[in-house]
Structures are given as C-alpha cells and as structure tokens.
Amino acid sequence: MEQLSTIQQINSAIMFGNLTNTELSSIIDAVKWARSQLTKDVKNSIKTGQMVKFTSSKTGRTMQGTVNKIAIKYVTVSVPGWGMWKVPANMLEAA
Secondary structure (H helix, E strand, C coil), X not given: CCCCCCHHHHHHHHHHCCCCHHHHXXXXXXXXXXXXXXXXXHHHHCCCCCEEEEECCCCCXXXXXXXXXXXXXXXXXXXXXXXXXXXXXXXXXXX
C-alpha cells in the first residue's frame, strides 16, 4: 500500500484543518470500513485451538492464549491463569 502522508500529517490535517462535516463523516466511514475489513481478515486467518496474542486494555499487558470460539464480533480466548477473554478480532495476532 502506498503511503500518501505520515500518520502525523493525516492526524494534523484532520484536527487542525478546516474540513467540513461532510468530509469528516467521509473519513469516519473510511476508517470504519477499513476496521471492518481488518476484522474479517483476522477472523478468516485464525482457527479454533490456535495460539494468539493481544494487549489487554484492562491490564496493559500482552496476553497469550488459545482461541476457544470465533463469534460475529468477538473471539473468545482462553488465557492460562487469567480465564476466558472476549476480544475484538482486530486486536488479535498469531502468537
């Protein structure tokens, strides 16, 4: 993928530029679509029983566990010593 600008330049343009509400809504829609595609890609690449890792928003730690169930929005991951976690698919990566 060709990078048109740096993330910092894009963020600055959004935060300090004079974009219209319609333009901002278009950016939001593009981000939602990209996040949805990322979720689909991750869900298609993982299988039940596979080892995955994610960073917990509760503890800030990187957790590693086994995929127990893949649902529409969340993937249930069994983390030894921490129990079962329902994690958004886009937060997972193969361990």
